Amino acid sequence: MRKTKAEAERTRHQLLDAAEAVFLDRGVANTSLAAIAEAAGMTRGAIYWHFRDKTDLYNQMVRRVKLPLEAMRAAYDGELDGDPVAVLEELCLAAIRHLLNDDHARRVYTIVLHRRERRPGEPREPAEQQNREEAEAVFLSCFQSAEQQGRLQPGLTPERALDALIAFMTGLLYLWLQDPDRLDMQREAECLVRVCLRGLVKPSTGNE
Numbered sequence: 001m002r003k004t005k006a007e008a009e010r011t012r013h014q015l016l017d018a019a020e021a022v023f024l025d026r027g028v029a030n031t032s033l034a035a036i037a038e039a040a041g042m043t044r045g046a047i048y049w050h051f052r053d054k055t056d057l058y059n060q061m062v063r064r065v066k067l068p069l070e071a072m073r074a075a076y077d078g079e080l081d082g083d084p085v086a087v088l089e090e091l092c093l094a095a096i097r098h099l100l101n102d103d104h105a106r107r108v109y110t111i112v113l114h115r116r117e118r119r120p121g122e123p124r125e126p127a128e129q130q131n132r133e134e135a136e137a138v139f140l141s142c143f144q145s146a147e148q149q150g151r152l153q154p155g156l157t158p159e160r161a162l163d164a165l166i167a168f169m170t171g172l173l174y175l176w177l178q179d180p181d182r183l184d185m186q187r188e189a190e191c192l193v194r195v196c197l198r199g200l201v202k203p204s205t206g207n208e
Contacts, residue, residue: 012050015040016061024107028058029117062112065105068095068173069135084145085201091138092169092193099173100186110177113170136162143201151202161200168196 018040022031033054037044051057072091099106143158152161172192176185 015047015050016064019057019061020107023111023115027115027117062108065108067109068099069132071095071098072135083204084142085197088142088197089193096185096189113174113177139165146201153200164200
């Protein structure tokens with residue numbers, strides 16, 4: 001029985017590996033379950049044994065890896081002991097470092113950003129939405145702390161500062177994953193993140 005469970009788990013991961021490869025090559029909308037089964041050397045019946053449908057397969061593929069927003073949460077210790085801007089910077093850089101160092105996560109996030117065709121107003125998949133909401137709650141706490149210190153730039157609320165930072169990070173990663181030669185993320189990420197944060201939050205008195 002134990003061997004059967006192990007074999008079933010290997011089959012499940014083989015299907016997820018195949019889905020990842022085909023989604024990356026063709027896009028999610030243009031990929032059929034038959035194509036995934038063929039890439040895995042299996043039948044569609046094998047897919048339906050492990051997954052309800054293509055949406056479930058996609059979600060399980062996403063859940064297999066730690067996405068950038070999840071990496072941000074992992075880097076956050078739940079405390080705002082010092083400068084909230086330093087916390088924000090570390091969160092953003094943790095997400096970028098994660099993609100730089102994890103090829104698997106980078107492939108999946110490329111699918112999420114570039115191969116997952118989403119109609120206007122279409123909700124995100126649960127695996128993506130949960131990561132996003134939890135990470136944004138951490139960001140918002142940092143901006144609320146900055147507001148209490150009187151450090152948000154004029155005209156900004158914590159909510160709008162959050163929107164601006166999410167837009168910056170999503171856009172930066174979108175461009176980089178679309179064309180990795182466009183910028184040297186290893187060398188330039190720290191400067192870009194700091195410039196963005198400087199436009200949202202004033203430096204602390206001790207740094208002025």
